[in-house]
Amino acid sequence: MKFKAMTAIAALVAAPLTAVAGPDEDNLVVNGEIEMVTTTDAPAHLQDTFDTIYSGWHFRSDETQALQMDDFENPAMVFVDQAQEMWDTVEGSEGKSCASCHEDVAESMKGVRAVYPKWNEAAGEVRTLSMQINACREDNMGADPFKYDSAQMAAMESLISVQSRGMPVNVAMDGPAAETWEQGKEIYYTRFGQLELSCASCHELNYGNMIRADHLSQGQINGFPTYRLKNAKLNTVHGRFKGCIRDTRAETFAPGSPEFVALELYVATRGNGLSVEGPSVRN
Amino acid sequence: MKLKSLTLAAALIGGVAHAAEVAPTEVSFDDYGAVETSLTGKPGDPAAGAIVVGSKSAGNCVACHQISALSDVPFQGEVGPTLDGAGDRWSEAELRGLMVNAKKTFDGTVMPAFYKTEGFVRPGDGYTGKAAGEDLPPLLSAAQIEDVVAFLVTLKEE
Secondary structure (H helix, E strand, O other), X not given: OXXXXXXXXXXXXXXOOOOOOOOOOOOOEEOOOEEOOOEEEOOHHHOOOOOEEEOHHHHOOHHHHXXXXXXXXXXXXXXXXXXXXXXXXXXXXXXXXXXXXXXXXXXXXXXXXXXOOEEEOOOOEEEOHHHHHHHHHHHHHOOOOOOOOOHHHHHHHHHHHHOOOOOEOOOOOOHHHHHHHHHHHHHHOOOEXXXXXXXXXXXXXXXOOEEOOEEOOOOOOOOOOEEXXXXXXXXXXXXXXXXXXXXXXXXOOOOOOHHHHHHHHHHHHHOEOEEOOOOEEEO | OOOOHHHHHHHHHOOOOOXXXXXXXXXXOOOOOOOOOOOOOOOOOHHHHHHHHHOOOOOOHHHOOOOHHHOOOOOOOOOOOOOOOHHHHOXXXXXXXXXXXXXXXXXXXXXXXXXXXXXXXXXXXXOOOOEOOOOOOOOOOHHHHHHHHHHHXXXXXX
């Protein structure tokens, strides 16, 4: 590489800095009918940090954004169809499908995505949606659990998420969930790895800024699962957390680990008030 | 390693060509985070430093900083301030301190410490996501730090 003098030529070919700064001001309406809240007041627990919270959708290019505005364009929708088949398919020793207990997914699962992760009284633990799906498979169907961040799990989560699209995320952080929430918060602010970066270093202090070729968002999870153009598949919340921690040159946690469950609970509550968008499209 | 004019000249006049390097754990900072003593005892090579600053696999400084002198490197970030004019704003010792551990200059900064080997939370083996081995090397070697410092001092406002 040559080390350029500050010539007139260098000035003319000056760095192709993208002129984007901060979230854009577009509106997200899916299929011309589901109006998404993608920008709203920060929830009370975040008000010392942010005035406003934004969906990751605002930080993507117009082309990527457009893919999420029409289900015929959204590449995630084929997985929703596949999951609908799984929903109706009998598996396991009990001879049951999801539909045997929950019947029409559009009725029974409406609003579910919006409140997960959620305290489960009988189990005495905070459960993510994936944990609940696997609890049903094992305990009620006698079927093998899905691998935590597998394609099947991401597809089933997408099917359940679709039923709540447009509803506000409303995840509880108080009562019996409080301890797990505090744990998640601590992880959020821990500076991991040899680069010593926390989630907050990128998504709180620097959202809206470019980090190399990436436009940093607030790292919200209201859009999960996300179909990423980069790897052409559905990505789970824990898969994303793993990638972000790996990028700090750290030893990551495993998908489904207690650490990531706590972190998911905490991050979900940072998005309280945004619409459920999943499955969304990202780059 | 190629012998660039600067290092060649230095090698000719400096008798102790292989003076011991200052180890990451032995760097001494002044009260403001500057590091007076060269880590290698030799002047760095600014051209080599420019490559370290611009390469994803080395310093990857452009992930966070914009640098007009490296306008042929695409996708320069906005997390940190532009480095244009850094050579006017900071002395060589201050720039060395910023490279070794910028947290000694800017408390709590997001900028990583490039010559540090201890005190991390769950350090990984590069970008594998696996745990680091026993001997974690610093992000940049002593020679790379000196090369980067030599490059940064050339960044003057016109």
